[in-house]
Amino acid sequence: MQERQSPDTRAFGLMVLFCLMLGMQQVALKAAASDVAPILQIAIRSGVGALLVWLYMVVQREPVSLKAGNWKPGLVVGFLFAVEYLFLGEALRFTSASHAVVFLYTAPVFAALILHFLIPTERMSRLQWTGIGLAFLGTALAFMGGESGVSTEGLSDMLLGDALAILAGAAWGATTVVIRTSRLSEVSPRETLLYQLLMAFVLLLVAAFATDQLDFVPSAIAIGSITFQGIFVAFLAFLIWFWLLRNYHASPIGILSFMTPIFGVLLGAWLLSEPLDPNFLSGGALVICGVVLVNSPFLGSKSRGILSQQITSRPKL
Structure with missing residues (x-):
């Protein structure tokens, strides 16, 4: 087995590229939302990503182990993945x-909390509990107040959207728990990713039909958003991610992945002219600090199960 090394300049550069692509994901979805509903965009890009991942597995001669019964927990994580992206x-x-x-x-906060009560070896330390507290304090602070010039109705809509995004994070955390506690923890990450993308493609298409969100205006920004997400987010980012995990220690790579929300905030402000409310910035900073504490590689062996499963189950698509 190839010996993993500590992240170097090349690893850091690839992580910056990786996090930029993932941070751009929400921006692309939002930018094209007037032409294609976000859930329809995600459904289509999941289908494109699933096809590319399957072709990659074929080229690598990597079979999908259906006979081993992996498809059963695969359906569960695929369902949770679809629920996450529906939210x-x-x-x-x-x-x-x-x-x-x-x-x-x-998401890692929810995963850590569930695993703490579910698996004795995943009990959290005091410092990790401090991280949990910081994350929830940051969430509460980010909910307080509102951007200047936003109407009461607009503020209510934003709070609803924020709550749905937190539910999406909870669904991602639950996905991590299922993978951690099922036979999927022993299969190829590519197989797990394939289950997730296929289920998202099918279930989100059904959801788009049920909620009458099938309208598609083939504008340049709509085509560009779906192409970017299908090829770069759901496939190329995946290749970068697992190459890094094969060659470098997982814990520091996982910590570097939390550059993603920072890039997401900056890109949203730059490309979409989204206002940056001080309460949100302060709360967001606390959330990120709390999540990093929960996943810190310096907290001892008990923390490594949460982080390792969180970051090896799949890149954050």
């Missing part, structure tokens, strides 16, 4: 891309 897609109808990306990244 996220709906959240982006009401709130900003910057809010959505920060609240989505509360």
